[in-house]
Amino acid sequence: MAVSANRLELLQIADAVAREKSIDKFVVLEAMEEAIQKAARSRYGSENEIRAEIDPKTGDIRLYRLLEVVEMVENDATQIPLEEALARNPAAQVGDFLSEALPPLDFGRIAAQTAKQVIVQKVRDAERDRQYEEYKDRIGEIVNGIVKRVEYGNVVVDLGRAEAIMRRDEGLPRETFHNGDRARAYVYDVRREARGPQIFLSRTHPQFMAKLFAQEVPEVYDGVIEIKAVARDPSSRAKIAVISRDSSIDPVGACVGMRGSRVQAVVGELQGEKIDIIEWSPDPATFIVNALAPAEVSKVVLDEDTKRIEVVVPDDQLSLAIGRRGQNVRLASQLTGWDIDILTEAEESTRRQEEFRAKSEMFARDLDVEETIAQLLAAEGFTSIEEVAYVAEDELSGIQGFDEEIAGALQARAREKIDERDARFEVERKEMGVEDAVAALPNMTPSMLVVLGKAGVKTLDDFADLATDELTSPKDGLLKDFDLDDATATEMVMAARAHWFADEEEDDEQTSSDAIA
Structure with a gap:
């Protein structure tokens, strides 16, 4: 059977739209079928259940009305009595649907306009679904695109098969883009929204730097070197912690590259951002000391319950450890996940002396002993009268200058003091x-x-x-x-x-x- 020109044209339009929008041809044909159905309902009445089918090979359009087979007809437009249905099809049963062919539809101007709107909307929805499905699995990747326009500091990037947006706060400070510029950025989120899928890009995200190193350092891409953590102050300074799974490969040296070639490629992409590459360690103290580089650290005291660490540095290293506007210690804290307090050796010595004096005064007051004995207890690391009262007696008598008699007397005084205090607390709790x-x-x-x-x-x-x-x-x-x-x-x-x-x-x-x- 010969295919008429207008039918061939219908299939050609469907093919062209599908190629242009990168969607399935059958999605376009379904949109056309729905458009024809909508136009037919306006012609034959919206109460009718009308279906349209387009043959994907010939372009033939078949228009028909569905009628449900029922015992008793309540709606002539959508139902047909069983007796009449059996006359048309002897195998018909109640609940079946029969199709009744309708004559070809002559599209008027309004019907054609309605059909066009339906097709455009359906194609747009299909294109949005395709974009979302394509990019939702690309979160965490670096993409390249061309700057399409800049709106109030927000950069719209054409990725070829979709558009993405890089908000003003996700761009590097003092970095400007113009129409037609090439842009490389990190996909950190893809969301479904009423206006279509929104693809969000960032050049300030810590993982953008990690992915750049994966592109520049083959060992990172292959997984021989792992990037454990990244902290950034965009376009100013960054710290990156790396570890090697092969003991023969230096992770820091591999990331730096010959004469700094690898790290310089990343620095160039990030507008001159200074990068400290640090070797990661499973020991928090070692890792934090490495993270504070280039400052030297004299001593660290960790509190694992609160994830807080106290770092003591030489007096001349304080400004280096803190960094300009606190940048070095802030990045080290972000990198390690620990709160870092920095003290100079002089400050730490002063505080230690103050703590020693306070403990000595407490022991002298609560145990009613001479200052020398109180200082000996504080020097040995005792912090409360409970420790004095319930520690093994030989630990007390073993302190230089103490004997069993002194140790026994101290414990007796400590227990008596505790009993007096507990008696006061007992009265207080009953009153409450x-x-x-x-x-x-x-x-x-x-x-x-x-x-x-x-x-x-x-x-x-x-x-x-x-x-x-x-x-x-x-x-x-x-x-x-x-x-x-x-x-x-x-x-x-x-x-x-x-x-x-x-x-x-x-x-x-x-x-x-x-x-x-």
């Missing part, structure tokens, strides 16, 4: 109304009871409602000032909740007894 049941919990001390009472925790249920971190959190835990670990705190909370389960068991037993009766 803290229940005896709370005091009976394991590992609970009188001083803890006073702190809980001041916080409004006075009954067993009050304490049972608390979570472990509400007790031990270094930031705002109720008992953060006590040497209480998470396991002990959990044990205390579960002990407080024990009566809940006992009450439930009693209720179950009572229910069973009632059922038997």
